[in-house]
Amino acid sequence: MAYVAVSGGEEAIAASIALLDFYRSKTEKDVELEVIQEKMSLLVDRVMSEAGLYAKEYAALALKQCEGSVEEAVFLLRAYRSTLKRSYDTYVADTKNMRIVRRISAAFKDIQGGQILGATYDYTHRLMHFDLKNEDAAKLHERMEAMVEGQEPVPMEPCGRVSDELKTEGLIERFPINEEPPYDVTENLLEFPASRSARLQTLTRADAGFISGLAYSALRGFGQVHPTVGELRTGYVELEIPYLQQEGEALWIGEVMLTEVEIFNEAEDKDALKLACGYGAVFGRNENKAIAMAVIDRELDAGGDYPTQDEEFVLMHGDSLEMNGFISHLKLPHYVTFQSKLDAVRKTRRENNHD
Known part of the structure; x- marks a missing residue:
């Protein structure tokens, strides 16, 4: 060009x-x-x-x-x-030890540790609150502080995943354990077929609207049958790095909030019917994207002829930066290429008129 x-x-x-x-x-x-x-x-x-x-x-x-x-x-x-220096790699964060602030399951009513509704707009009335136009932020802050003042924090025991028991029963397909370090898509070109770590990194960094749209297309029939949210959990995960390069010693450096989702779907095993699992995890509170990511993860595992099952199509077109950058570049000058197209159209019109 x-x-x-x-x-x-x-x-x-x-x-x-x-x-x-x-x-x-x-x-x-x-x-x-x-x-x-x-x-x-x-x-x-x-x-x-x-x-x-x-x-x-x-x-x-x-x-x-x-x-x-x-x-x-x-x-x-x-x-x-891209300007920041990477000094350490953290140990693998076990989300089973997540300090949970919200946890639900659409698959089971009673789950170990219980369902925790937490903060969500799912149960609110979708009506405009016009009183927010004149809201007193200071009073709101004081009222919320007064609500929690003097309350003892509720101790939270680590909650095992809903899928753990199903895996124990052999009802869920297990991903093979991969001891190789995660493939870093920020420092290496994405190659196909992509490793699972590369796939999950790319999906979690993908545009939320794109991933949600793809997942919606799968739910409407352009992909697998309707999945079930086995578990959705949001909470804080602690991060640790090696301490003084001594094996087994760790230094706590902080925590991040994650939203993690596992969805269940039917998967045909060669010997018996099993459940397959799709996985999604994103920074912060972003439930729809995490669910959509889990749906697409399962679609890519299943494979097939639909766009949601085409690894290259999904992973190459969902990146927010690449997607918007390429669309935005259309605003740059394309004088030479357009004149070439225009000349071709004029030439064809002249030839057709001559005939």
Whole structure:
């Protein structure tokens, strides 16, 4: 594809960039990073997930910088991530030890540890709350603080997964244990067939809308039959790194919030009918994406002729940065290629008229 340089446009470009500040200057009120981080937390979580960097403050800053554009914020955060030095690799985080804030199962009513509804919009009335226009944020904060003041934290025992018992009974297919280190898609080109670790990394960084749309197409019949959410859990997972390079010694460095989902579906075994499992995990509270990721994970395992079962189609087209970047590039000058198309059309018209 040929491009031509745009000459004499430096002043116009500078003015265009200045106009961005003009659009952000329509009010004297400022949006503090803490406000974005704490009051737009679901949006912040989505940006962190698609950028592949767990940094709430930086995700909030990126959103402020680009007027709330998710794809632009992901671009900014990924660009910043590429400048960071990787000093350590953490030990594998066991989500069985997750400090759970929400946990449900659509497969079983009674599960070990119980169902924990937590914070969700699933049970709210989808009505506009116009009183929020004049909400007193300070009073809301004080009221919530008063609710929890003096309450003893409820000790949470680690909850085994719903799928554990089914695996013990031999009712769920087990993935073969792979002792190889995870394939890092941020430092290596994605190759096909992709390893499972590469697939899951790519899906968790993919655009939430794209993954949800693909999963929806599978549920409508362009893929596997309707799956069941075996377990959805959201909570905090502790991260540890090797301490002084001594085997078995670990240093706690913090925790991250994750949403993890396992979905169950029928899978034909050569000897007996079993259940197959799809898996999804994303940063923060992002349940629909985690569920959709689990659906697509299972679709790719099953294989077939539908787009949702084509590994290259799914993994190559869901990346937020690549997808939006390529669409955005259509705004760049394509003078040479378009003139070539135009010449071909004119030539064909002349030949047809002559005939």
